[in-house]
Amino acid sequence: MDQLEGMEKDILIEIATIGSGNASMALSKMLSKKFEVKVPMLKLIPIEKISEMMGDSEQVITVVLIKIIGDVPGTMMLLFNPENAIKLTEQLTGRTKRDGILDEADRSALKEVGNILSGSALNALADFLDFTLVQSIPDIATDMLSAVINTTIADLGETADKVLLLETVFRDEENTVEGKYYLLFDPKSTRVILDAVKKKIAK
Amino acid sequence: MDSNKIVVKISDFAIGHDPQVLTTQGIGSCIAICLYEKEKKIGALAHIMLPQTVRIPSDGTQTNPLRFVNSALPVVISELEKVGVDKEKVSAKIIGGAHMFKMLDGIEDDLGSKNLKATEEFLTTNGIKIDSEDVGGNVGRSLEFDLASGVVKVMTKM
Numbered sequence: 001m002d003q004l005e006g007m008e009k010d011i012l013i014e015i016a017t018i019g020s021g022n023a024s025m026a027l028s029k030m031l032s033k034k035f036e037v038k039v040p041m042l043k044l045i046p047i048e049k050i051s052e053m054m055g056d057s058e059q060v061i062t063v064v065l066i067k068i069i070g071d072v073p074g075t076m077m078l079l080f081n082p083e084n085a086i087k088l089t090e091q092l093t094g095r096t097k098r099d100g101i102l103d104e105a106d107r108s109a110l111k112e113v114g115n116i117l118s119g120s121a122l123n124a125l126a127d128f129l130d131f132t133l134v135q136s137i138p139d140i141a142t143d144m145l146s147a148v149i150n151t152t153i154a155d156l157g158e159t160a161d162k163v164l165l166l167e168t169v170f171r172d173e174e175n176t177v178e179g180k181y182y183l184l185f186d187p188k189s190t191r192v193i194l195d196a197v198k199k200k201i202a203k
Numbered sequence: 204m205d206s207n208k209i210v211v212k213i214s215d216f217a218i219g220h221d222p223q224v225l226t227t228q229g230i231g232s233c234i235a236i237c238l239y240e241k242e243k244k245i246g247a248l249a250h251i252m253l254p255q256t257v258r259i260p261s262d263g264t265q266t267n268p269l270r271f272v273n274s275a276l277p278v279v280i281s282e283l284e285k286v287g288v289d290k291e292k293v294s295a296k297i298i299g300g301a302h303m304f305k306m307l308d309g310i311e312d313d314l315g316s317k318n319l320k321a322t323e324e325f326l327t328t329n330g331i332k333i334d335s336e337d338v339g340g341n342v343g344r345s346l347e348f349d350l351a352s353g354v355v356k357v358m359t360k361m
Contacts, residue, residue, distance in 0.1 A: 047252075048214045048267070057229040058345060060360050065304055139306035144360050146229025147343025150213055151303040154232060154252050154314055157214075157270055 004164075009042060011197045012166070015128060016040035019121035020168040020181065026120040027113065027170070031091055034173040041167045047157040050149060050165065054079065054180075057146035062102065064114030065152050067136040068122065072189040075152060076118045076135070077182040078110075082142065085110060088177045102142060111138040117181060129196040156186050164190040208347075211235075214270040216249035216279050218286060225348040230299035232307075232315040234272065234322050234338075235346055237296040238279065238331070239353045240288045246350045249279050253314075254321035272321040280329065295331050296355045297322055298346050300338040315339060 004012070017040055024037040051057060062085040064078040080088065086097050089106035092113070102110070118135050126133045141148050156163050164185045171178040185193065209217045211227040219225050221244035227235055230250065239246040255273040256266065268274035280290060300319035307314060319338050326333055337344065337357045345358045 047270070048212065051213070051229070058360065065306065067306070136306060139304040141303045141341075142361065143231070143303065144229040144343040144345070146213070147231030147233075147301070148303055149231075150229070150233055150252060151231035151301075151307065151314065155307075157252055157266070158256075159266070161266055 004042075004044060008194050008197075011201075012164070012193070013040055013042050015125060015193075015197070016042065016166045016168065016183070018128065019124040019183075020170070022120040022124045023117040023168075023181065024170055026116045030113070030116060031172070035170050036173065038169045043165055044162045045165050046162050047153060047160065050153055050163070050184075051146040053165075054149060055145050057144065059145045060142065061145045061148060062110065062140065062142040063148045063152065064110055064138050064140050066114055066118045066138045068118075068133055068183075069136060070133040071131040072133065072185060072192050074183060074185040074189050075156065076114075076121075077149075077152060077184075078114045078117060079180040079182065080110075080178075084177050084179060085142070088113065088179070091177065107140050111140050114138040114140075121181075121183070125193075129193065129200065131196065153184065156184060159188075160186045162187065211248050211250050213250050214252055214267050214275075216247055216269065216275065216282075218245070218247045218279075218282055219350050220245045221351040223350050225350065226346065228345040230344045230346070231301050231303045232299070232313065232318060234300050234315075234318040235298045235344075236276065236279075236322055236326075237298070237346075237348045237355050238283060238293050239296075239348075239350070240283075240292050241294070241353055242292065243288060244350055244353075245283070245286060245288050246348060246353065247279050247283050248346075248348050249275055251275050251318065251322075254317045272318060272325060276322075276325050276329075291330065293331050294334045295326050296334050296348075297336045297338055298344055298355065298357055301343060302339065302341050303343070 068074040092109040225248035300315035
């Protein structure tokens with residue numbers, strides 16, 4: 001799998017749009033304000049280029065990680081810069097953070113956001129394609145971007161050089177909080193998704 | 204940037220000599236290996252992602268050998284020998300192998316520990332002395348390897 005054909009790409013973007021639309025609706029409900037999502041970006045990317053694409057290697061970021069288990073194993077990540085992570089937790093917990101440090105309650109709130117976003121996106125995918133998808137419990141880490149990202153994607157590198165990456169940027173209507181949502185699938189999972197899509201279209 | 208500085212990216216390595224400095228950034232569960240021959244002041248830095256090639260991809264794709272400890276280190280050592288380094292006189296420093304997420308652990312060791320173990324085993328088997336280690340924990344690291352002195356400076360952000 002070196003390239004995606006035009007139609008395959010369109011289909012995957014369509015699925016991602018449904019998934020991220022659901023996810024942003026869930027987040028809007030959770031915080032009682034509107035979140036908007038940009039049209040997802042999709043690419044096949046070499047494992048070694050992923051963290052580079054996401055930003056400067058030493059920049060500190062907070063990542064919520066969820067592994068997808070089931071018919072199409074994959075990885076889901078929610079990425080915030082520290083400032084946005086704090087702003088979002090303030091809105092979630094109703095507390096004002098002065099020290100700029102995420103405590104256990106903040107981390108737990110962000111993990112819950114990951115759960116909800118990932119759950120609604122995956123449900124859309126599972127419903128549309130008749131898949132069974134289960135998500136792991138979320139985990140969270142704050143550190144240098146490449147240290148965190150390369151740790152989360154290392155397992156994909158065991159069997160693949162390139163992976164399918166879907167990126168969605170979401171922000172609230174007041175433009176105060178922005179985050180990025182990523183879904184990653186190895187070539188085997190990508191193939192399963194595309195085959196299911198084709199079957200669905202043929203019906 | 205300092206022209207003496209050579210940046211090593213993930214799944215890659217570089218060889219240099221005094222007065223060059225080899226550097227790599229954001230090592231999480233990956234492992235960075237600094238190999239140095241003191242007399243000649245020549246060294247190598249490798250930034251490796253995984254312990255070993257465990258499965259052969261079924262779709263015919265080839266994975267990058269520099270991504271794995273067991274296939275990358277033989278390449279690094281052979282390249283060092285090509286520039287006149289005596290393997291017997293090489294010593295190693297190991298940095299990284301952190302434990303960034305609890306969830307990624309299986310019943311066995313976490314990835315960082317596996318990377319460390321694979322590296323230690325390889326070096327020991329090949330008769331390369333391990334001078335020092337800054338490994339484990341749950342923190343990301345960056346490093347600078349000064350080939351004039353062999354000193355490795357480790358930086359963290361958290």
